[in-house]
Amino acid sequence: SQTIHQWPATLVQPVGSPLSLECTVEGTSNPNLYWYRQAAGRGLQLLFYSVGIGQISSEVPQNLSASRPQDRQFILSSKKLLLSDSGFYLCAWSPRLTRDGYTFGSGTRLTVV
């Protein structure tokens, strides 16, 4: 069966420090991969999605970047964190068909101080 792993679960980082969040999927090949951010009391904002290795699409301009170095690995990064980067980050994967929907990771709570 397919599983998705996301880590770390919680992260407290100072302003200006770098960031690296990792997401891996097991049990499937060629997944679509997504990074979402959920700010406190707000809905889900799609940050990046990827349909293949090295293929990254950005949905909103921001202080973050994403990479997909391997088929089932998706990384969210920042060179210098801002206070506004605080939030709950969710990774998700889906098969090629939209009708199957997403499977989400358990999320990373990022607090920038």
Place this chain on the structure above:
Amino acid sequence: AQSVTQPDIHITVSEGASLELRCNYSYGATPYLFWYVQSPGQGLQLLLKYFSGDTLVQGIKGFEAEFKRSQSSFNLRKPSVHWSDAAEYFCAVGADDSWGKLQFGAGTQVVVTP
């Protein structure tokens, strides 16, 4: 433009009472529709989905949803809520032409009182 609207930001319901969460969408193509649930500090879990066939779909945890094309709605229901149903619920819509991307509503927070 494609959009998903969940008109109720917050709903309070008594344990044992029925629950209905509203979802309206605006989508040019034939949509695929989903309901997800999120417990505090957790990821989202798929409750149910619709893409064709019977317009009344059954999901996990005793939830069901009905697709009404004429009303562009996909409302979620549960006949009798349990305290463990307290969570945030998200409606989402996608289509084959969307590169697999789903559009999510803003969510409805459900509080269950004794």
